[in-house]
Amino acid sequence: MKSALVLTALLLAPLPALHAADKPAAKPNIVLILADDLGYGDVGCYGSIGLKTPNMDRLAQAGLRFTDAHSTSATCTPARYSLLTGEYAWRQKGTGILPGDAALIIKSGRTTLPSVLQKAGYRTGVVGKWHLGLGNGDINWNGEIKPGPQEVGFDDEFIMAATGDRVPCVFVENRHIVGLDPNDPIRVNYKTNFPGEPTGRANPELLKMRPSHGHNQSIVNGIPRIGYMTGGKAALWKDEDLSDTFLGKAVAFIERNRSQPFFLYYATHEPHVPRVPNPRFVGKSGLGPRGDAILQLDASVGTILETLDRLKLTENTLIIFSSDNGPVLDDGYQDQARELNGDHRPAGPLRGTKYTVFEGGTRVPFIVTWPARVKPGVSDALVSQVDLLASLASLTGQKFDASTAPDTRNYLSAFLGESTTARQDLAEQGGPLAVRDGAWKFIPTNKGPRLSEGAEAEVGNAPKPQLFDLANDLGETKNLADTQPERVKKMAAQLESTRNAASPKD
Numbered sequence: 001m002k003s004a005l006v007l008t009a010l011l012l013a014p015l016p017a018l019h020a021a022d023k024p025a026a027k028p029n030i031v032l033i034l035a036d037d038l039g040y041g042d043v044g045c046y047g048s049i050g051l052k053t054p055n056m057d058r059l060a061q062a063g064l065r066f067t068d069a070h071s072t073s074a075t076c077t078p079a080r081y082s083l084l085t086g087e088y089a090w091r092q093k094g095t096g097i098l099p100g101d102a103a104l105i106i107k108s109g110r111t112t113l114p115s116v117l118q119k120a121g122y123r124t125g126v127v128g129k130w131h132l133g134l135g136n137g138d139i140n141w142n143g144e145i146k147p148g149p150q151e152v153g154f155d156d157e158f159i160m161a162a163t164g165d166r167v168p169c170v171f172v173e174n175r176h177i178v179g180l181d182p183n184d185p186i187r188v189n190y191k192t193n194f195p196g197e198p199t200g201r202a203n204p205e206l207l208k209m210r211p212s213h214g215h216n217q218s219i220v221n222g223i224p225r226i227g228y229m230t231g232g233k234a235a236l237w238k239d240e241d242l243s244d245t246f247l248g249k250a251v252a253f254i255e256r257n258r259s260q261p262f263f264l265y266y267a268t269h270e271p272h273v274p275r276v277p278n279p280r281f282v283g284k285s286g287l288g289p290r291g292d293a294i295l296q297l298d299a300s301v302g303t304i305l306e307t308l309d310r311l312k313l314t315e316n317t318l319i320i321f322s323s324d325n326g327p328v329l330d331d332g333y334q335d336q337a338r339e340l341n342g343d344h345r346p347a348g349p350l351r352g353t354k355y356t357v358f359e360g361g362t363r364v365p366f367i368v369t370w371p372a373r374v375k376p377g378v379s380d381a382l383v384s385q386v387d388l389l390a391s392l393a394s395l396t397g398q399k400f401d402a403s404t405a406p407d408t409r410n411y412l413s414a415f416l417g418e419s420t421t422a423r424q425d426l427a428e429q430g431g432p433l434a435v436r437d438g439a440w441k442f443i444p445t446n447k448g449p450r451l452s453e454g455a456e457a458e459v460g461n462a463p464k465p466q467l468f469d470l471a472n473d474l475g476e477t478k479n480l481a482d483t484q485p486e487r488v489k490k491m492a493a494q495l496e497s498t499r500n501a502a503s504p505k506d
Helices: 002-012 015-019 054-062 076-085 113-119 239-256 288-310 385-395 485-499
Strands: 029-035 064-066 123-129 156-160 171-173 187-189 228-230 262-267 317-323 366-369 377-379 425-429 433-437 440-443 466-469
Touching: 029 288, 054 288, 054 317, 054 366, 076 113, 076 385, 113 123, 113 262, 113 385, 123 239, 156 239, 239 262, 239 288, 288 317, 317 385, 425 485, 433 485, 440 485, 466 485
Parallel strands: 029 262, 029 317, 064 377, 123 156, 123 262
Antiparallel strands: 064 366, 156 171, 187 228, 317 366, 425 433, 433 440, 440 466
């Protein structure tokens, strides 16, 4: 009788309770947090000196921290393009850093990460920085703004069109400017100023933050920007509140969709310029506005974690935390990022920064948590953000047109820590284009400028090939090209083969 009762109890027990550890729900919620210009060495769990990031560290303690993970490019637009499309951005013209009035560069209807998840039954949302263009080239900012995120797979959008240092300095929510007064229409121009509008160049007395290079056109909130705009006074954002606004929208999206599978692409602005953190973070890092902005980012990560805990969603939510490219100190404003940096090394042990083809340009923090399935640990697998599309398609049982996403590969087992096998080869886009073959890295001869304009970052151009053994020289200090001619030849051919791979169909 006792045995029969036990058997009956087992048969009636909910299956998830019996198998939660080995069979998590088929459709976990997915939260992709993408920081902006956050370096490999800016995070505590990656060895940060001088900055404490307890919430990012909490992610790493609960999940899998990758030591050789990459964005595809050392600048924002191409990195974000690759992440969402599964295609190296350099395959397509017009995928460099975009102005704020650029047309949408992702073709409507093509395979994207959010469209794949939509087909799997997810509610998809993007909050934060977009910088992939809007409209078809002649945007009417005062009407319905499309095509945009909703045409490439997102159900909900709350975004800035480009970056904080580019006009228009307004929010776009589901195809419309937030808070726009129809009697004060917005106009944007990236060539000429509007009559009577002050600029950073002509009116420095109006500035609360001064440019170090560029960034001397329209003034919004006392900060000179790139590009010109007029009108829309009621809709202009306040930089000090930018992070809180995006965070509030991200939390609201999670709360609205708690009862269904959701995908949130939360693209924060920190620590991109202009660095104007909320007053509650000012002066807290000891490293100036850039350090304060990173503390603000870390607090935002903490709020997302608290929200998932509060709604009891943590166990079956897959969180991916990363950055769009490497760090930069002086990126156009006099905010004392260099002077107050102290002993802190934003790229950690890596050579290079944002804009460069060295590891510091594309090797980024990358942490994966999913309590129901991912075991805590550290992985040295070579992985790339371009592979999230194929990998999450596999996770959710979806097929996609590989002809429109030619570079994404399924390394789900590596992302979940179930295997250390991932990429053997990887293209890295900085100034020149480089290729990885395991721990070896090859940069071909390039005759371009050695330093990037303004930021004075070491791009990676050189009059002869460069070959590095990252297993023994992570800082890329010893060029082995002269002593390894056969490997140089092999990797040059490998890079050429990657370049010549088929691009997506129109």
